[in-house]
Structures are given as structure tokens and as C-alpha cells.
Amino acid sequence: MTLRRCLRGRGLSLVELLVALALSLGVxxxxxxxFSGANHAYGAHADAVDVDDSGRFALALLGRAVRQGAFVNWEGPGAAAMDPAAPAPLAGFDNRTLPETGVAIAGALPGAVHGSDVLAVRYPGAGAAPHGDGSVLNCAGxxxxxxxxxxxxxxxxxxxGGEAELRCKYRGTSSWSADALVKGVDSFQVLYGIDTDTPRDGIPNRYVNASTILALDAGLGLASAAELNRHTWWKRVASVRVALLLHGERPSPAAVQPGSYALFGPGYGTGPEPYPDPGTWLSTAALDGGARAPSRRLFSAVFAVGAPLE
Structure with a gap:
């Protein structure tokens, strides 16, 4: 009886131990x-949320800035903005970037990221110097x-680090500066809705790029800056249409990716416009260079400017 109890207390046999280890390793x-799948899904979700937040934030700032282009401070010197010889509240370039510390949009440079554009809005302030009343803010806040x-x-x-950013350039207390707004930018594109009616009714009849407006102004044949300010087509801009293509930091979990992105829709660029518009159509292969594509999202909006009527 004692020997039998000793034999029962020896523990697991080698075979039993190997089976237990195999089951444990399987579990x-x-x-x-x-865990790896859940972690990957969480990372992809967080990446998508970051892209969404960045896009909404950028559109909010762009919209606020464009709407400020129609602002007139009737209680201060800003009312001079209604002077017909004053510069237009909007300006821009196609396929250009800017030096960070240059004055306004002077010295625009070629070689923009995927044909990205420049959009500039000027407006009067409000309140006493040096800090105003806080009702008018630039894009840096x-x-x-x-x-x-x-x-x-x-x-x-x-x-x-070589990553493309949408930046906000503004005039500081002593010099010009620029801050990054959102990262992961594939392209930033702008179209301008111009009111071609005479007299103007404040409703855009045609959307064109900045190069077209600059060409229309050149066709006016006005040598005087004051006269050009009076008749510039920039003052006929009644709305601004923007498109922003952003990408995340992680490869997309989607099995199939779009082959291309038409930032203003497939119909844009097929009409009689005399200027090509780089960056409004982008292929995924050109963007990623054969690497696995990250998550992408296209953000677009149209903002009313409120161009003055004749």
C-alpha cells in the first residue's frame, strides 16, 4: 500500500508534461x-482619428480666415479697406511655396509639394494696440x-524631417513667421469662384485657379498699381473652394486602395481652362513610390467671401 502511494505521488510523466506544454504554447x-490584431486595429483607428481631427481643424482655420477677408472695421481706420484703390483681400499662387520669414507672399518659390497652392487673406484688425479687442485673430491665433x-x-x-506640413504664415510684432498647422499633407489646392456678371451680384459664375486670375489681370493692361487694384479680378472672388489631401502615419489596413485622387472631382481639368493645375489629380503610385499606402482622406469645403458689389 505504501509503494502504491509513492508511485502515485511521482507527478507527471514526460509525455504528459510535453502535452501540457504544447497546449500552453498553443494558448x-x-x-x-x-493581441497583435487588436493592437493593430487600435493603431489604425487612432491614425484615422488623427487624420480626421487634422482635416477638420485645417478647414475650420481656412474658413475663418477666408470669411475675415470681407471684414470691415467701420469704427477704425480699417474702413479704408472699402477704398476702391485698396488691395484685394485675397491673393494666391498655384504650385508655389513660401520662405518662412519673407514679407507676406513676396518671394514665392517653385517646387511646391505635389503642386500645392498658396492662399493669402488680408483684413483689418479691431481694438486698440497693442493687443486689440480679440475679435480679429490671425491663423496663428x-x-x-x-x-x-x-x-x-x-x-x-x-x-x-522631410514631412510636408500645412503652414500658417503671419506678421508678428517685429517680423514675419510661420507655424505648422497639420502634418501629413499630400496636396493643398485652391479654386476661386469669380463673379463675372456686370453689375456684380455676389454669386460666383465660374471657378478658376490663381494662375487664371493673374492672367485675367495681366490682360487688363493696367500699369498703375492703383488702377489695377480698382479693377483686379481678385475683387470679383465671391467664394473660395479648398481641397486638402492628408495621410496618416501607418500603412492602411484596407486591402484595396484608390488608384488616384481627384481633389476637385473627376470633371475638373477637362474644360477649356488655359492653365494646367498640378496637384489636383494625384496617383497613389506617385505618392507612395511603391511602398505600402498609408490611410488617406480628402477634405474639401467652399467658403463665401462676400465680395463687394458694384
Whole structure:
């Protein structure tokens, strides 16, 4: 009886131990696969949320800036903006970038990221210097007082790490500066809705790019800056249409990716416009260079400017 009890207390046999280890390893392997999948799904979801937040934030800033282009401070010197010889509240370039510290949009540079555009809005401030009353803010969030002209300039440039950013350029207290707004920019494109009616009714009849407006102004044949300010087509802009293509940091979990992105729809660029518009149509292969594509989302909006009527 004692020998039988000793034999029962020896523990597991080698075969039983190997079976237990195999089962344990199978459970651990299954758990690790589930954990890896959950972690990947969480990362993809977080990446998509970041892209969505960045796009909404950028559109909110762009919309606020464009609407400020129609602002007139009737209680201060800003009322001079209604002078017909005053510069237009909007300006821009196609397929250009800007130096960070240059004055306004002077010195625009070629070689923009995927044909990205430049959009500049100028407007009067409000309230006493030096900080104003806080009702007028530039794209960096700083107040603009009534004794100065506010600027919000949007363009795309690469940071020190080579990543493309949508930047906000503004005039500081002593110099011009630029801050990054959102990263992961594939392209930033702008169209302008011009009111071609005479007399004007404030409703856009045609959407064109900045190059077309510059060509229309050149066709006026006006040598005087004051006369050009009076008749410039920039003052006929009644709305602004923007498109922003952003990408995330992680490869997309989607099995099939779009082959291309038409930022203003498939119909844009097929009409009689005399200028090509780089960056409004982008192929995924050109964007990623054969690497696995990240998550992407296209953001677009139309903002009313409220161009003055004749």
C-alpha cells in the first residue's frame, strides 16, 4: 500500500508534461495573435482619428480666415479697406511655396509639394494696440489690432524631417513667421469662384485657379498699381473652394486602395481652362513610390467671401 502511494505521488510523466506544454504554447500563440490584431486595429483607428481631427481643424482655420477677408472695421481706420484703390483681400499662387520669414507672399518659390497652392487673406484688425479687442485673430491665433493689417497665409512646406506640413504664415510684432498647422499633407489646392456678371451680384459664375486670375489681370493692361487694384479680378472672388489631401502615419489596413485622387472631382481639368493645375489629380503610385499606402482622406469645403458689389 505504501509503494502504491509513492508511485502515485511521482507527478507527471514526460509525455504528459510535453502535452501540457504544447497546449500552453498553443494558448499563448492564439492570445498573442489576438493581441497583435487588436493592437493593430487600435493603431489604425487612432491614425484615422488623427487624420480626421487634422482635416477638420485645417478647414475650420481656412474658413475663418477666408470669411475675415470681407471684414470691415467701420469704427477704425480699417474702413479704408472699402477704398476702391485698396488691395484685394485675397491673393494666391498655384504650385508655389513660401520662405518662412519673407514679407507676406513676396518671394514665392517653385517646387511646391505635389503642386500645392498658396492662399493669402488680408483684413483689418479691431481694438486698440497693442493687443486689440480679440475679435480679429490671425491663423496663428494672435489678435490683430485696428492700427495694423492682419494676414493669414496658408502654404505647404517640408519640415526638417522631410514631412510636408500645412503652414500658417503671419506678421508678428517685429517680423514675419510661420507655424505648422497639420502634418501629413499630400496636396493643398485652391479654386476661386469669380463673379463675372456686370453689375456684380455676389454669386460666383465660374471657378478658376490663381494662375487664371493673374492672367485675367495681366490682360487688363493696367500699369498703375492703383488702377489695377480698382479693377483686379481678385475683387470679383465671391467664394473660395479648398481641397486638402492628408495621410496618416501607418500603412492602411484596407486591402484595396484608390488608384488616384481627384481633389476637385473627376470633371475638373477637362474644360477649356488655359492653365494646367498640378496637384489636383494625384496617383497613389506617385505618392507612395511603391511602398505600402498609408490611410488617406480628402477634405474639401467652399467658403463665401462676400465680395463687394458694384
Amino acid at each position: 499563448l500563440l492564439a492570445a498573442s495573435v489576438l 494672435f489678435a490683430v489690432h485696428a492700427a495694423e493689417e492682419g494676414w493669414s497665409i496658408f502654404y505647404v512646406a517640408r519640415n526638417a
